[in-house]
Each structure stands twice: as C-alpha cells, then as structure tokens.
Amino acid sequence: MVSLKSYQNLSLLQNLYRLRAIGFEYIDHFNINETREYEKPRTLLELSSTISSCHLCDLSKSRRQSMSGYGNENANLFLVDYTVSQAQDSANEYYCARSGETLKNMIEKVIGVHVDDVYLTHAIKCKPLQSNRPSPSEWNSCKSYLFSQLDFVKPKVIVTLGEDAYSHLTGDMDNFENVRGHVIDFNGSKLIPIYHPQFLLRNPELKKITLNDLKTIKSCL
Secondary structure, eight states, X not given: OOOHHHHHHHHHHHHHHHHHHTXXXXXXXXXXXXXXXXXXXXXXXHHHHHHHTOOSSGGGGTOSOOOOOEEOTTOSXXXXXXXXOHHHHHHTOSSOHHHHHHHHHIIIIIIOOOGGGSEEXXXXXXXXXXTOOOOHHHHHHHHHHHHHHHHHHOOSEEEEESHHHHHHHHOOOSOHHHHTTOXXXXXXXXXXXXXXXXXXXXXXXXXXXXXXXXXXHHHHO
C-alpha cells in the first residue's frame, strides 16, 4: 500500500516537473494539493522550449535531448514520425542516415517541396530506451505536445510515417493498410498515411505504391 507521505511526495514532484517544464527556476511555497493555473505556451517556439525541458516521463532520464520538431512553423505539409531513431538522437538531426535521406528525397524530388518548408516532428519527442517501444504512459505524456504543434502550424496536409504514427495520432489501431494512401479529413486538415521510409528500405517492392501516395500528397497541397 502506498503511504500518504509517499503520495504527497509524488504529487509535489509532479508539480515541480511541471513548473520546470515551463521555465520556472524558483517558486514560493505552495500546498501539495493546491490547484494552480499554469501558463500555456503562446507560440510554437515557446512550446519547443517547454518540450526541450520536459520531465513528464522516464525518457527524460536517458535522452541526449528532446527533438521537438524541425521546419517551417507556417508549413502546409506537416509530417509525423512515431519515435526518434538512434541515428537522429546521436546526430541531433532530423534527416540523417539512409531513412532520413530517403524521406528527404521523397519530399523534395517527388512532392516538390524543400525540407525547410515542411514541418517534421515525432509523436514521442525523446528516443526510447535502447530498442524498446515507448510505453503508453510515455505517449500519454507526449501527445499533448503533438496536438499543440498541429494547432500552432495549422497545416493543409498531415502525413503520418508508418502505422504507429497513424494509429497514435488518430486512435485507429487496426486500419492502417486500409487507409494508407487515402485522404482523410482530420481536424480541418487532410491526413494521408504512408509507409515509413525505414519500412520501404526493407521492402523496396512497395516503393511504387508509395510513389503514388506521394503524388496524392502533392495534389492536396
């Protein structure tokens, strides 16, 4: 059984993490169970700063950095990857290694948009421990950041890279193959799920299918 003191200590720690995440370095005394209003980020830049100092889950203990997102804050095209890869985390770059180069070619050579003019982010902002999949609690800690980014950017087209990104963004856990390449109305934007570049590297026979999906994306911009 969890003691009252342990519960109070946990509640206090959670409050301190929230305050640190929005930039506080010193606060006056407050009661553990006191409800307070915290200022929400007003811009995408402020949100990125909040993400960089987030301590809402255990990934904050092992990460090199949080990868909040990269690109144009007014982008018409918004790409969602699911997790930060080992290569991205090591290089602190979004378009790196073979998968990143493949994605860059898909955007620039087929869709016809420079990578600096799109916005790319991850559903989970920190690299998972070793090769482990993020836990539901880690997604729950991160998802408000993703939806806030979408609210700030207000893209015309959202592209999810792979099944995990699609299912977590939409809550549709079993329908990826049926909707891949289709245009879906999603909160005022057009959502188009496609295969992840890493998956295409392992399954090159699917590149022709993805080429058609990319042409669909281009037609919606």
